[in-house]
Amino acid sequence: MLPVTEPLLSVRSLSVEFDAPGSGPFARRRTLRALDGVSFDLIRGETLGVVGESGCGKTTLARAILQLTPASAGRVLLHGEDLSKLGRFALRQRRRAMQLVFQDPLASLSPRMTIGEIIAEPLRAHAEGRDTGARKARVVAMMDRVGLLPGLYDRYPHELSGGQCQRVGIARALVLEPDLVVCDEPVSALDLSVRAQIVNLLMDLQHEMGLALLFIAHDLSVVRQVSHRVLVMYLGRIMETAERDALFAAPRHPYTRALLDSVPVPDPTLARARTVRTLPGDPPSPLDPPSGCVFRTRCPHAQPLCAERVPVLRQVGGSLVACHFAEDI
Amino acid sequence: MAAAAEPILVVDDLNVSFDTRDGELRAVRGLDFALYPGETLGIIGESGAGKSQAVLAVLGLLPTNGRATGSARYRGRELIGMPGSELNAVRGARIALVFQDPMSSLNPYLRIRTQMVEVLAHHAGLRGVEARRRAVAMLEAVRIPDAVRVLERYPHEFSGGMRQRVMIAMALLCDPDILVADEPTTALDVTVQAQVLEILRDLQRSRGIATLLITHDLGVVAGQCDRVLVMYAGRIVESGSVDGIFNQPQHPYTADLLRSIPRLDRQGRLNAIAGDPPDPMLAPPGCPYAPRCSHRFERCDRERPLLGARLSGAAACHLDAAGD
Numbered sequence A: 001m002l003p004v005t006e007p008l009l010s011v012r013s014l015s016v017e018f019d020a021p022g023s024g025p026f027a028r029r030r031t032l033r034a035l036d037g038v039s040f041d042l043i044r045g046e047t048l049g050v051v052g053e054s055g056c057g058k059t060t061l062a063r064a065i066l067q068l069t070p071a072s073a074g075r076v077l078l079h080g081e082d083l084s085k086l087g088r089f090a091l092r093q094r095r096r097a098m099q100l101v102f103q104d105p106l107a108s109l110s111p112r113m114t115i116g117e118i119i120a121e122p123l124r125a126h127a128e129g130r131d132t133g134a135r136k137a138r139v140v141a142m143m144d145r146v147g148l149l150p151g152l153y154d155r156y157p158h159e160l161s162g163g164q165c166q167r168v169g170i171a172r173a174l175v176l177e178p179d180l181v182v183c184d185e186p187v188s189a190l191d192l193s194v195r196a197q198i199v200n201l202l203m204d205l206q207h208e209m210g211l212a213l214l215f216i217a218h219d220l221s222v223v224r225q226v227s228h229r230v231l232v233m234y235l236g237r238i239m240e241t242a243e244r245d246a247l248f249a250a251p252r253h254p255y256t257r258a259l260l261d262s263v264p265v266p267d268p269t270l271a272r273a274r275t276v277r278t279l280p281g282d283p284p285s286p287l288d289p290p291s292g293c294v295f296r297t298r299c300p301h302a303q304p305l306c307a308e309r310v311p312v313l314r315q316v317g318g319s320l321v322a323c324h325f326a327e328d329i
Numbered sequence B: 001m002a003a004a005a006e007p008i009l010v011v012d013d014l015n016v017s018f019d020t021r022d023g024e025l026r027a028v029r030g031l032d033f034a035l036y037p038g039e040t041l042g043i044i045g046e047s048g049a050g051k052s053q054a055v056l057a058v059l060g061l062l063p064t065n066g067r068a069t070g071s072a073r074y075r076g077r078e079l080i081g082m083p084g085s086e087l088n089a090v091r092g093a094r095i096a097l098v099f100q101d102p103m104s105s106l107n108p109y110l111r112i113r114t115q116m117v118e119v120l121a122h123h124a125g126l127r128g129v130e131a132r133r134r135a136v137a138m139l140e141a142v143r144i145p146d147a148v149r150v151l152e153r154y155p156h157e158f159s160g161g162m163r164q165r166v167m168i169a170m171a172l173l174c175d176p177d178i179l180v181a182d183e184p185t186t187a188l189d190v191t192v193q194a195q196v197l198e199i200l201r202d203l204q205r206s207r208g209i210a211t212l213l214i215t216h217d218l219g220v221v222a223g224q225c226d227r228v229l230v231m232y233a234g235r236i237v238e239s240g241s242v243d244g245i246f247n248q249p250q251h252p253y254t255a256d257l258l259r260s261i262p263r264l265d266r267q268g269r270l271n272a273i274a275g276d277p278p279d280p281m282l283a284p285p286g287c288p289y290a291p292r293c294s295h296r297f298e299r300c301d302r303e304r305p306l307l308g309a310r311l312s313g314a315a316a317c318h319l320d321a322a323g324d
Helices: A059-067 A090-094 A115-125 A131-146 A163-174 A192-209 A220-226 A245-250 A254-262 A267-272 A304-308 B051-058 B082-089 B110-122 B128-141 B159-170 B188-208 B218-224 B242-247 B251-262 B298-302
Strands: A011-018 A031-041 A047-051 A073-078 A098-101 A182-185 A212-217 A229-234 A237-244 A314-316 A318-321 B009-020 B025-034 B039-043 B066-074 B095-098 B179-182 B210-215 B227-231 B235-241
Touching: A011 A059, A031 A059, A031 A073, A031 A237, A047 A059, A047 A220, A059 A212, A115 A131, A115 A163, A131 A163, A163 A192, A163 A245, A192 A212, A192 A220, A192 B251, A212 A220, A212 B242, A229 A245, A229 A254, A237 A245, A237 A254, A245 B009, A254 B188, A267 B025, A267 B218, A267 B242, B025 B051, B025 B066, B025 B235, B039 B051, B039 B218, B051 B066, B051 B179, B095 B159, B110 B128, B110 B159, B128 B159, B159 B188, B188 B210, B188 B218, B210 B218, B218 B242, B227 B242, B227 B251, B235 B242, B242 B298
Parallel strands: A047 A212, A047 A229, A098 A182, A182 A212, B039 B210, B039 B227, B095 B179, B179 B210
Antiparallel strands: A011 A031, A011 A073, A229 A237, A237 A318, A314 A318, B009 B025, B009 B066, B227 B235
16 A cells, blocks of 8 residues: 555646637637646545536546546646556556546436446456456445445336435445545535435545545535545636635635635524625636636735736645735735 | 514415326425515425425416416415416516526527516516616616616626526516525525525515525525425425524424534534435325434324424424424
8 A cells, every 4th residue: 555645646737728619700719728737636545625616627627637638738647657648558447546426326327227237337347357246246245335225236227316326326436446536516416315325425435445535516515524625726726725624714715715605504593693795796707717816806805916916826824825915814 | 573464475285296107296285384575485395395396386387297286375366277367467577486597587589678678568568768777777786787788688698697686687677576586596606696695685675575485405594584494295394483493493304404414614424314305206104204204103104294383383293392
């Protein structure tokens, strides 16, 4: 096993650009920078929560890490190995170690395959457990681990509840015993009374299997529940990153503060007592990001400097924060 | 507060069912509630609890395979079974609607001005300059900057938050008595949700519109509502004041739900509820929550508990004081 301090996953200055069609037949093609210079490390047994609103690049980040979307710049290192330098065959080998859990549990399961076949599919694809008896035993053991009764082995996804389907999705991701699991909004499509089951299951499995988890969600309460560290993104850039408790106790970036302020509290007494300072406007278009700090158009503390210079991530208190005035606010 | 006044909407024994390939699906079963002037009544429940189907039935908006029985009276006028032409005069003018997805409720081919003026012409007989002035005033009321220019634009030119504000402005054009908001902020980002919720609170305060807010978000309910109905498997399992529901929940489902959600101000392992929401095609004889309830006893499987009065509000549970 790796020493704990060595990162399992290192992301270095990762950028992703998409071509966006211009409007009109002669318009210049435009570039949409979905991810702009993102760097972080993830160690074994650690959960990194990634939060941000729609369009902030969190799903693009997941896809770029898994080499499903090509990066325009930067590197993704797994066990110190640059994934973009690998050939197709070698990358396919490394994919065993990186798995994905999707948002919509039913849509991400093939309707024509049984639950047993779905969970066995990664084993088949990676030519593991050719002995069908042994393969089935592994699938059944995995089903047990995620809380699926063995009687569901021959059932089809549409016969299962949303929560059960997400357990199948998790079992499929874990059956190859990966090192890294990327969860993209894994509970937001589930019924309210079922979410806690899946959150607890993911936390238990992570602990038992020593997984590194990249947990992407827009729900800050869920992210706080599962994460050791949190990354706050806005318009493709990291605004702030810190240990979970530091971030929620003393957020340094104005955007992190606004996000935390905006979450409705499920307590009428507290809700009446607090004044929500709502952010004006909407996130700007990623096709036409503001100069300097991308958050400045909605920031209550914006100064002329913010339009001129892009703030770099720097240590303030317990956080790495990209704000020129993090000390003053 | 509201309790002294006459309710403006009274729903009595409302049942909604759908004909499906697999048989009859009973989405709402014997729903009773009253909405009072100026209050915000929250209906909370998970998907399949029947909360949206209940309000669609009240407004005569069920799909063709849906059927509503029972009664829903707006200021004494029966809405269930009301002829379409008559219902159109109430709906949109007296009772306004805001849905989750504003894009699907706005016509993508028409300028905002055309859509707003059409509403005013149809319901209020306003035309020309007067209609236009009214439209601008409503857009300004929902804090849309540069309202005169916004009128000339098309829905796709707006962000989700702007569209939802335009929808709210359109809903309020005819000065309705009741605003029905079905998951109005579910599709929005959290910072934009905060803006829209603030606007809804302000409008409520300044205009005194009775609001029926349907949501699955307990945080939204806590910040917006005066009273709350908790629905499960097509029925109300608990009703009460927002403080009663959150501070002293009387039904195990409400209590369990409140304990299961992660919160920014709380740490520790979540108390997950076992099992799944019930299949709406099935209706076992006892309490619909019994299979998941930690207080379950023999009577719960045999006999469905009726909604009975509690210290505050009402709950449908065989336990005297649930959650103890």
